[in-house]
Amino acid sequence: MLSNPENSDSLTDSAPVSPEHLERIAKTFDREYPRLLKWLLRKAPRPAAEEIAATSFAQLLKQPYSSVSRLAAYVRATAENLLFNYYRDTASRRSKLTLLEPEKSTTAPSPEAEVSDDQLKERLAYVIDHMDPELRLALQLRLYEDLSTQEIVERFAARGLDITERTIQRYLGQAIEICRQALGSSEEPKQERSE
Secondary structure, three states: OOOOOOOOOOOOOOOOOOHHHHHHHHHHHHHHHHHHHHHHHOOOOHHHHHHHHHHHHHHHHHOOHHHOOOHHHHHHHHHHHHHHHHHHHHHHHHHHHHHOOOOOOOOOOOOHHHHHHHHHHHHHHHHHHOOOHHHHHHHHHHHOOOOOHHHHHHHHHHOOOOOOHHHHHHHHHHHHHHHHHHHHHHHHHHHHHHO
16 A cells, blocks of 8 residues: 555655654554544444544544644544444434335324334344344445445455345345345234234
């Protein structure tokens, strides 16, 4: 990455990074990372909090020496922005889960329909969390990030998984079918008990 002068994301555009600057970043990391992670854990689940903290320091490494005078403040502001993005993306994912939900009745005679909808959402989230990793990843990339089949293939390749578009289509079909079956089976026991 450092050897490509055309890469705007590289750590250095024209001059090498000074050892003093790297030392300041290392000291800031040692002092601020535990505090930042503790703060983030109050706002997000551990995997998301750890990723946000790491990404905040990675962004600091990309900044030239003269552009950031208060390193801890920069990292905290970056973490706050990333946390906002996490909340926004989480809300978007939740709204896209409705694509897999059965149609809701507009005229519910009792509040039981709302409780049932909440139970279906919980069941759907559980089923997605417990799918085979490949199926879950394909489904999440399609629904949450709205990626095309080719883009999903590229994401799999970035993780070291060499698969074809046809395989991704099969994964998506299987994942959606698993969700539909799980939602259908969650209603069957209620019908059996009432008979």
